[in-house]
Amino acid sequence: GAVVSQHPSRVICKSGTSVKIECRSLDFQATTMFWYRQFPKQSLMLMATSNEGSKATYEQGVEKDKFLINHASLTLSTLTVTSAHPEDSSFYICSASVGVAGGPGGELFFGEGSRLTVL
């Protein structure tokens, strides 16, 4: 199946610093990627939809100035958590679809996730 690579898998930072997480589709082009956040023992919550070559679409309640998303190419999307605080500590997961998600052959493939701990 399609491979989505996410990096770093784990990051620890001090409060107030910014952290960048990369999501790459390794063997296919993804015009759209998705960023999720998952708190312990909870389900995945969609944060934003990353569109190649245009601005990301953020879900209600997600601060776009805090969670900067850049989708500069068909294989790379980045999420930058700016001025991170302890409450931003979470598991961040990206995903991309080979086709249109939900359509024939359009199942999503997920990265391995990035665990962010803000001290």
Next chain:
Amino acid sequence: EDKVVQSPLSLVVHEGDTVTLNCSYEVTNFRSLLWYKQEKKAPTFLFMLTSSGIEKKSGRLSSILDKKELFSILNITATQTGDSAVYLCAVTFGNEKLTFGTGTRLTIIP
């Protein structure tokens, strides 16, 4: 408001048992329903269902969708300890976004 509800929230069974996990949804403009298995890291894809009544199988796992009653089930037969995981159901609502259910935490006791 679109929502996806899974039940039970957690389930503990003995190895060899058969389990049925449920996913119901309320949605406008339903497109597809997907099942994922999540162990320690990111979810891994199991099934995508778009049509009612057509069972999808993969080894001991199978799933079916009922678009009239707005639910899906995931069956696992002859469970093994490696089946212990959180099983996530997600639905797409006419766009590319997935809305996930709360998940069912399945624990298989040897």
